[in-house]
Amino acid sequence: MKKKTENLAWLVLTLSLFVCITLSVGIPLAVRGFVLNSTRAMNIELHAQEGTVTYQAPGSDTRVVVESGHQADVRARSLVQMNEEGQALLLFYHPDQAEIPISTIQLRGKTDLAIGNIRTPRFPVSPLPHLIELQADQAHKMQVSLAGNGRHAELMAQTPHGLITLEEGSFAFVIEQLLTEFSVNVGRARVTDPSTDRPLVLVAPQRTQMTQEGLGGIYVGETDILRNRNGNFEEPNLEHWVTITDTGDPQESGGTVRQAKLGDRNSVVFFDRHGQSHAETRIKQELSRDIRSAESLRVQARVLVGVQTLSVCGSLGTECPMMIRIEFTDEAGGTLHEWLQGFYVLDGDNQDVCISCRWKAQHIKIPAFNVWWDYESEDLLPLLREQGIRPAVLQRVEIYASGWTYGSAIDRIAILVGD
Numbered sequence: 009m010k011k012k013t014e015n016l017a018w019l020v021l022t023l024s025l026f027v028c029i030t031l032s033v034g035i036p037l038a039v040r041g042f043v044l045n046s047t048r049a050m051n052i053e054l055h056a057q058e059g060t061v062t063y064q065a066p067g068s069d070t071r072v073v074v075e076s077g078h079q080a081d082v083r084a085r086s087l088v089q090m091n092e093e094g095q096a097l098l099l100f101y102h103p104d105q106a107e108i109p110i111s112t113i114q115l116r117g118k119t120d121l122a123i124g125n126i127r128t129p130r131f132p133v134s135p136l137p138h139l140i141e142l143q144a145d146q147a148h149k150m151q152v153s154l155a156g157n158g159r160h161a162e163l164m165a166q167t168p169h170g171l172i173t174l175e176e177g178s179f180a181f182v183i184e185q186l187l188t189e190f191s192v193n194v195g196r197a198r199v200t201d202p203s204t205d206r207p208l209v210l211v212a213p214q215r216t217q218m219t220q221e222g223l224g225g226i227y228v229g230e231t232d233i234l235r236n237r238n239g240n241f242e243e244p245n246l247e248h249w250v251t252i253t254d255t256g257d258p259q260e261s262g263g264t265v266r267q268a269k270l271g272d273r274n275s276v277v278f279f280d281r282h283g284q285s286h287a288e289t290r291i292k293q294e295l296s297r298d299i300r301s302a303e304s305l306r307v308q309a310r311v312l313v314g315v316q317t318l319s320v321c322g323s324l325g326t327e328c329p330m331m332i333r334i335e336f337t338d339e340a341g342g343t344l345h346e347w348l349q350g351f352y353v354l355d356g357d358n359q360d361v362c363i364s365c366r367w368k369a370q371h372i373k374i375p376a377f378n379v380w381w382d383y384e385s386e387d388l389l390p391l392l393r394e395q396g397i398r399p400a401v402l403q404r405v406e407i408y409a410s411g412w413t414y415g416s417a418i419d420r421i422a423i424l425v426g427d
Contacts, residue, residue: 044134047127050110051101052086055079055375059093079375084126090119092148097375100140102128102157110138110154110161112380117148124166129159137162150181151382153310154195169218170202177212178310178382191215193308193382194240194420199223213424230304230424233297233402240420241267241275248293255287263289263409270417278417279330279409280315286327290408297402297425300339304426305399307332307385311351314378315415319356321371322411325363328352328371329414332421333406339398347388351416353377366395380419 054063056074064071066085074080074096082088090096098113098121110128115121124141138161144150145168154163154176163174165181167188172181177195181188190199192214198207203222210216213232217224232239238248246267253262263281270276279289299305311330321328328350335346348362350371360371374381392399405423409416 043131045136046130046134047136047139048103048130049084050126050128050138050140051103051106052082052084052123052126053079053097053099053101054082054088055097055099056095057097057373057375058095060091061088061094061096062090063088082123084123086123088115088119088121088123090115090117092118094119097379098123099376099379100126102138105157107378108155108157109379110157111140111163112153112382114151114382115147115149118146119148119150120144120146121150124164140164142166144181144183146185147181147183150183151384152179152181153177153380153382154179155380167218169220170223171200173198173200173207180384186219188218189215190218193384193422194310213422230306230426232422232424233295234293234405234421234423237293239422241277241418246277246291249291250293252290252292253288254290255283255285257283257285260285260287262287263414265289265291276417276419277407278415280415281409281411282413284412286410286412288408288410289414290406292404292406294404295402295423298400299336299402299425300400302389302399302425302427304424305388306424306426307334307347307349307383307388308420308422308424309383310380310419311374311383312378312380312417312419313351313353313374313415314417315413316352316354316377316411317413318358318411319352319354320358320360321350321352321362322358325350325359325361325371326365327410329409329411330416330418331406331408331410333408334423335403335406336399337401337403339400342400344403345392345397345399347392349383349385351381351383 056076061074062071063082064087096115099109100111101109122143127139129136140163142165144165154161154174165172167183169188174197175195178193180191192210192212194212196211200207201223214226216226251265255262260283266278281287281289313329316329330351332349347367353374361368
């Protein structure tokens with residue numbers, strides 16, 4: 009009897025020791041695994057700008073129309089659709105950081121886009137990236153900006169022709185039934201060849217086409233004339249650029265220009281000014297670039313408006329909080345012309361077109377403050393030739409803020425010439 013009791017005691021002690029060791033090792037490992045691998049959903053906003061923009065919530069058969077100028081909060085597994093006149097913005101935010109989105113997606117034209125898994129790490133010590141998964145069956149034009157804001161970010165876009173994985177940067181898609189066109193403006197991406205399932209890395213300014221049969225060639229085709237002239241603002245002290253400030257009231261400041269890092273962006277140029285009268289804060293670069301043999305001319309930029317007190321672009325359409333101007337001479341006598349494009353956020357009764365300019369391009373409304381906007385112009389040469397203007401030499405480019413009180417920024421600018 010004594011022997012049985014002793015054996016039972018040893019068994020209890022052994023089991024207790026095993027349980028103690030298991031708990032002392034297992035609980036920290038379980039907690040560590042939870043902290044490193046736990047994720048949560050991002051916040052997603054859909055801003056409708058023009059045309060018919062709808063979304064369909066997961067598990068619902070009802071399509072909800074988002075009226076122009078309004079926004080809706082959507083969830084993962086939702087379906088976003090637009091007609092030919094549609095234009096909208098999708099913003100993906102960290103749930104605790106609502107100032108700057110992790111990703112901005114600009115949609116134009118007929119679109120059929122399903123939002124998939126949208127996750128971000130729950131704890132800062134996690135090594136996991138921000139992850140956005142999309143199923144894009146159709147997109148007339150889709151521009152994607154991705155920034156981890158201190159953490160690696162990935163966006164996986166599944167098209168009818170293959171998978172494209174984006175890292176931090178700026179990218180453009182055209183997705184049709186038989187073809188996907190894809191280009192890298194900034195950053196890098198992995199394109200999976202559907203014929204071999206092998207990934208291919210693309211970097212700026214490369215582009216390609218993809219069908220169900222396979223991947224097309226890799227093209228460049230255009231020259232960015234600011235590529236080696238600090239168009240990405242990574243060289244210190246605004247190398248190649250000249251800073252100019254003007255004010256209508258000598259008692260007020262003409263504003264400041266500063267170059268600084270912002271999140272994952274190595275260098276951003278900020279334009280700041282506080283006042284009650286007109287002022288302009290600008291940077292300028294002389295170009296003297298002959299483009300008489302050019303086949304195309306486009307402008308790309310990534311801009312942001314954070315503060316604006318004068319509505320739209322002022323009474324004459326010349327006072328946007330962010331503007332880009334290119335001055336050029338023509339082939340017929342060297343007359344000086346300008347191309348102008350403005351960006352604003354604050355609505356009002358003022359002008360969204362420069363009424364005193366020969367170039368009557370409509371300024372662009374960015375849907376919200378502190379949102380990076382990827383801009384890409386049409387080919388400017390046909391548009392200018394329709395007005396009887398044949399550009400000969402690009403003389404200079406200016407980037408400036410204008411108005412009363414403003415705060416704006418530009419991350420990069422590219423002037424692309426196709427030969």
